[in-house]
Amino acid sequence: MTLSGLRAVLATGAALISLSACASSNFDVRVQPDPWEGFNRRMFAIHNTLDGALLEPAAKGYRAAVPQKARNGVRHGIDNVRSPVILANDLMQRQWRRAGETTYRAMINTVFGFGGLIDVAGRQGVAQHSEDFGQTLARFGVPPGPYLFIPLLGPGNIRDGAGRVADGFVNPLTFITFNGDFAYRIGEFGVDGIDQRERAIEGLNSLEETSFDFYSALRQAYHQRRLFEIGNRNFDPATLPDFDDFDGEIPEEFRDLVGQGNGAGDEE
Amino acid sequence: MIQTWTKAAALAAVLFAPLGAATAQDCAAPAETAAEFVQNRTNEAIELITSDMSSEEFRVFLEEVSDFNLVGRYVLGRYARSAPPDKLQKFQSLFSDYAVSIYENQLDNYAGQTVEVIDFVEVKPRDFVVRSEVTRPEQDPLPLSWRVLWRNCSFRVVDVEVYGAWLAVQQQAQFTSIVGNAGGDVTAAIDALQAKIDDVRAEG
Numbered sequence: 001m002t003l004s005g006l007r008a009v010l011a012t013g014a015a016l017i018s019l020s021a022c023a024s025s026n027f028d029v030r031v032q033p034d035p036w037e038g039f040n041r042r043m044f045a046i047h048n049t050l051d052g053a054l055l056e057p058a059a060k061g062y063r064a065a066v067p068q069k070a071r072n073g074v075r076h077g078i079d080n081v082r083s084p085v086i087l088a089n090d091l092m093q094r095q096w097r098r099a100g101e102t103t104y105r106a107m108i109n110t111v112f113g114f115g116g117l118i119d120v121a122g123r124q125g126v127a128q129h130s131e132d133f134g135q136t137l138a139r140f141g142v143p144p145g146p147y148l149f150i151p152l153l154g155p156g157n158i159r160d161g162a163g164r165v166a167d168g169f170v171n172p173l174t175f176i177t178f179n180g181d182f183a184y185r186i187g188e189f190g191v192d193g194i195d196q197r198e199r200a201i202e203g204l205n206s207l208e209e210t211s212f213d214f215y216s217a218l219r220q221a222y223h224q225r226r227l228f229e230i231g232n233r234n235f236d237p238a239t240l241p242d243f244d245d246f247d248g249e250i251p252e253e254f255r256d257l258v259g260q261g262n263g264a265g266d267e268e
Numbered sequence: 269m270i271q272t273w274t275k276a277a278a279l280a281a282v283l284f285a286p287l288g289a290a291t292a293q294d295c296a297a298p299a300e301t302a303a304e305f306v307q308n309r310t311n312e313a314i315e316l317i318t319s320d321m322s323s324e325e326f327r328v329f330l331e332e333v334s335d336f337n338l339v340g341r342y343v344l345g346r347y348a349r350s351a352p353p354d355k356l357q358k359f360q361s362l363f364s365d366y367a368v369s370i371y372e373n374q375l376d377n378y379a380g381q382t383v384e385v386i387d388f389v390e391v392k393p394r395d396f397v398v399r400s401e402v403t404r405p406e407q408d409p410l411p412l413s414w415r416v417l418w419r420n421c422s423f424r425v426v427d428v429e430v431y432g433a434w435l436a437v438q439q440q441a442q443f444t445s446i447v448g449n450a451g452g453d454v455t456a457a458i459d460a461l462q463a464k465i466d467d468v469r470a471e472g
Contacts, residue, residue: 030437031441032441037445210370211442212439212442212443212446212457212460212461212464213442213445213446213460215445216441216442216445216446217438217441217442219441220437220438220441220442221433221438223441224432224433224434224437224438225431225432225433227432228431228432228433229432231432233432237389237391237397240391240397240415240434241342241436241437241440243338243342243395243415243417243426246338246341246342246348247338247341
């Protein structure tokens with residue numbers, strides 16, 4: 001990481017931590033704040049148009065043209081290249097065991113996995129894990145901030161967006177140029193985008209079919225997924241709603257309209 | 269992942285089975301732990317799924333082990349408190365219909381699956397999360413958690429989770445957005461539910 005990059009990361013972190021101090025009173029871990037919903041919904045509509053015309057066809061073409069094993073190799077390769085990003089965030093979160101796993105995975109997969117195309121470490125039981133600066137900020141207590149949907153980039157929030165920028169300064173491909181252009185970084189971005197879209201074909205279709213409101217369903221799915229990653233896939237009771245808040249009494253005149261004894265005015 | 273979650277959530281609900289054995293004589297002292305409740309009911313449910321079960325029997329099973337009225341209020345969020353009682357009841361009734369119709373359509377997907385309870389966590393008194401693993405033919409095991417409350421002298425399932433996604437929490441985000449964009453009128457949520465039920469029944 002360059003010195004200017006490091007300064008940018010620290011400045012971003014400091015700014016967001018300051019933000020958390022004034023926003024923490026509104027921080028409900030179960031809800032992604034969406035004060036810009038009108039704007040986001042318009043961006044979402046634009047994205048869906050672009051997705052239908054470009055991304056999904058490209059993802060389906062990628063699936064049709066490239067065998068599963070080769071696609072897995074691409075995924076492993078991208079994950080391996082991002083090992084410095086994951087390691088840096090493991091260390092910032094003082095997750096020493098996970099930092100060791102990341103280091104081990106990078107070494108083993110690079111040396112014995114043809115530069116990371118084969119997940120040798122994963123076969124040994126040292127599984128890939130995600131980590132990024134957005135998660136690090138969250139563990140420092142920074143709230144997500146407003147939800148922000150950007151066409152082609154997808155769902156996010158202010159904290160995670162800042163995290164993506166900061167992670168770029170740790171990604172080695174950011175600093176590899178070809179004829180003065182960040183060709184490798186742009187290439188990784190494009191390949192990663194198509195690969196992620198390919199992996200999400202069925203999931204997104206299913207979410208759209210089963211949801212009552214696709215926009216808010218995707219927003220919440222993103223938020224819950226991020227909470228899960230921030231907690232390192234561990235269960236956190238603080239993220240659960242209190243159902244007692246909704247255990248109200250049903251007015252007597254309407255009790256005959258529904259089944260009885262199913263939660264109305266429960267008292268042990 | 270999202271598709272897996274959706275299917276698993278459907279599986280979780282369809283695996284609910286009759287609750288009679290779970291009802292303790294003393295309401296303050298459950299005859300079984302929340303973990304045993306999930307394990308026993310899922311075992312019974314798997315047997316029931318493979319038998320010839322009528323739609324009405326299926327509805328009774330689901331309504332006995334889940335608390336659709338409570339979940340129906342929860343998914344409306346703050347609008348559950350401000351909704352006119354008749355509209356709230358209409359929504360809860362449709363929500364129950366929707367849940368049953370969704371799970372009925374998924375019945376064929378559960379052949380050969382088993383559920384093994386791993387452990388449970390007490391969120392607070394009478395409120396538990398039971399963690400389990402679903403084994404599926406030719407697929408990786410699926411981690412599945414169940415939110416179980418001790419209510420009305422019996423355990424009730426109110427939510428299920430896969431890979432961090434809780435189904436009821438997810439649905440609350442949608443319904444509160446729908447109602448909020450309709451100026452707080454719960455009729456919008458009722459219409460959305462009815463439309464989805466019609467879609468599901470048309471597919472079935």
